Amino acid sequence: xxxxxxxxxxxxxxxxxxxxxxxxxxxxxxxxxxxxxxxxxxxxxxxxxxxxxxxxxxxxxxxxxxxxxxxxxxxxxxxxxxxxxxxxxxxxxxxxxxxxxxxxxxxxxxxxxxxxxxxxxxxxxxxxxxxxxxxxxxxxxxxxxxxxxxxxxxxxxxxxxxxxxxxxxxxxxxxxxxxxxxxxxxxxxxxxxxxxxxxxxxxxxxxxxxxxxxxxxxxxxxxxxxxxxxxxxxxxxxxxxxxxxxxxxxxxxxxxxxxxxxxxxxxxxxxxxxxxxxxxxxxxxxxxxxxxxxxxxxxxxxxxxxxxxxxxxxxxxxxxxxxxxxxxxxxxxxxxxxxxxxxxxxxxxxxxxx
Amino acid sequence: xxxxxxxxxxxxxxxxxxxxxxxxxxxxxxxxxxxxxxxxxxxxxxxxxxxxxxxxxxxxxxxxxxxxxxxxxxxxxxxxxxxxxxxxxxxxxxxxxxxxxxxxxxxxxxxxxxxxxxxxxxxxxxxxxxxxxxxxxxxxxxxxxxxxxxxxxxxxxxxxxxxxxxxxxxxxxxxxxxxxxxxxxxxxxxxxxxxxxxxxxxxxxxxxxxxxxxxxxxx
Numbered sequence: 001x002x003x004x005x006x007x008x009x010x011x012x013x014x015x016x017x018x019x020x021x022x023x024x025x026x027x028x029x030x031x032x033x034x035x036x037x038x039x040x041x042x043x044x045x046x047x048x049x050x051x052x053x054x055x056x057x058x059x060x061x062x063x064x065x066x067x068x069x070x071x072x073x074x075x076x077x078x079x080x081x082x083x084x085x086x087x088x089x090x091x092x093x094x095x096x097x098x099x100x101x102x103x104x105x106x107x108x109x110x111x112x113x114x115x116x117x118x119x120x121x122x123x124x125x126x127x128x129x130x131x132x133x134x135x136x137x138x139x140x141x142x143x144x145x146x147x148x149x150x151x152x153x154x155x156x157x158x159x160x161x162x163x164x165x166x167x168x169x170x171x172x173x174x175x176x177x178x179x180x181x182x183x184x185x186x187x188x189x190x191x192x193x194x195x196x197x198x199x200x201x202x203x204x205x206x207x208x209x210x211x212x213x214x215x216x217x218x219x220x221x222x223x224x225x226x227x228x229x230x231x232x233x234x235x236x237x238x239x240x241x242x243x244x245x246x247x248x249x250x251x252x253x254x255x256x257x258x259x260x261x262x263x264x265x266x267x268x269x270x271x272x273x274x275x276x277x278x279x280x281x282x283x284x285x286x287x288x289x290x291x292x293x294x295x296x297x298x299x300x301x302x303x304x305x306x307x308x309x310x311x312x313x314x315x316x317x318x319x320x321x322x323x324x325x326x327x328x329x330x331x332x333x334x335x336x337x338x339x340x341x342x343x344x345x346x347x348x349x350x351x352x353x354x
Numbered sequence: 355x356x357x358x359x360x361x362x363x364x365x366x367x368x369x370x371x372x373x374x375x376x377x378x379x380x381x382x383x384x385x386x387x388x389x390x391x392x393x394x395x396x397x398x399x400x401x402x403x404x405x406x407x408x409x410x411x412x413x414x415x416x417x418x419x420x421x422x423x424x425x426x427x428x429x430x431x432x433x434x435x436x437x438x439x440x441x442x443x444x445x446x447x448x449x450x451x452x453x454x455x456x457x458x459x460x461x462x463x464x465x466x467x468x469x470x471x472x473x474x475x476x477x478x479x480x481x482x483x484x485x486x487x488x489x490x491x492x493x494x495x496x497x498x499x500x501x502x503x504x505x506x507x508x509x510x511x512x513x514x515x516x517x518x519x520x521x522x523x524x525x526x527x528x529x530x531x532x533x534x535x536x537x538x539x540x541x542x543x544x545x546x547x548x549x550x551x552x553x554x555x556x557x558x559x560x561x562x563x564x565x566x567x568x569x570x571x572x573x
Contacts, residue, residue, distance in 0.1 A: 004520070115426055
């Protein structure tokens, strides 16, 4: 019986953020993520929080920088073109080692593109997203429940590693409605001795900055930061395996594509084809080891994406030449049907894959 | 249902208006020769009445919606044909209004003529499992915001409380206390409680005025 509520994915992100203690939201409306802002606009004033519609995405991400400097949980959300505008701010957050949550409910691109769902910001999200050497933790939900859970997780990881966590969703995840349980297990909060909270005349000033006057010091900071990234790659990889036990073909897909792929896999299994799925939940760090292990026993990989094929590059790196990796995709706001994925699986099974 | 010439469905977004609108339009078409469903939702980018276009066409129900629905044109456009709803007095209409007070603003454009003719129902669609309308009090808040935005008063309530595909019969039964309290606070009648068709049998002797819905949409 109902401890659950029926929520849009965008609402689930907003409510989960509030439950995770986020009291500061800055954003600028863009379809298909506008409900995050609309929900925050209704809820934040009632709980003593701040909802602020900034004059632009660039303003919003810099407001995030400001609040993050004080050690408070803070977030912004947008969709693809808006995330590009936030790029400079993402790089500054990384350079200043600030924790923040950024949500990208992707739509078709490039350019203004369209408002229908897409996964074509994978490169942008996982390979840095702006100038300089840096990463963001990238979380890819495949249900409204995960939209909520990964939002909480995103805040916790951001605090723990002093960096930006990004929820990489897509229009369907943002707009679809599913029952959600908001009963989360929270991790203990992390101390933030670096935060700019006033010295109280008791300590030295904390300085938040991404400008380094000495190149050797900047280099050392980058090396140190990448040591931290290694810890994340070691400890924070999340993925789901589906029917992989005896699989001879492995589908790779995240988010909405993984849901479509599961349908196709079930249908293929009914026809006796041994096929499974590895669904990365963290896109960075990528579940490289899981794919490498699968490559020891699987004959063929199939990356299913709502893009021209972006994650497929990480799959190929992980598989490292041990098996062919094919692509099954739609783009520009279109979603592959289970039948299209099924055809691709059967084509591999019958030895006719590209 | 006993239809007035215009039946307006409004409520919190995600309360299930569009699906109920399609169901009511099909019922109305059994009673009247000329029926339209008018989608004047300027809020929702996906999941529109247009998704049911083929079905509506087959059943000779006119679909009035923005020519940009389900396209990439991301502007709050209204269909010019929407004036048929008020001006063509032989036409029976179900009007599907966008969620919340922002969606109801669009209805305001039609309100003066609707109020003048005074042959309409405006029904509040509610779901107590939506996070911002979990109690009668918060639902009344949403309801008043809508009334202020569109300048029309609600005349009845449709209880569409559900948890999507996970809805159990008990969830619907549990919602009846909420629906009753909402009626008490607003003085409005509960016209019916809507359920997915498979929940109709187990509940039909337990809940008065139960209305089985054909679900129009799937992902």
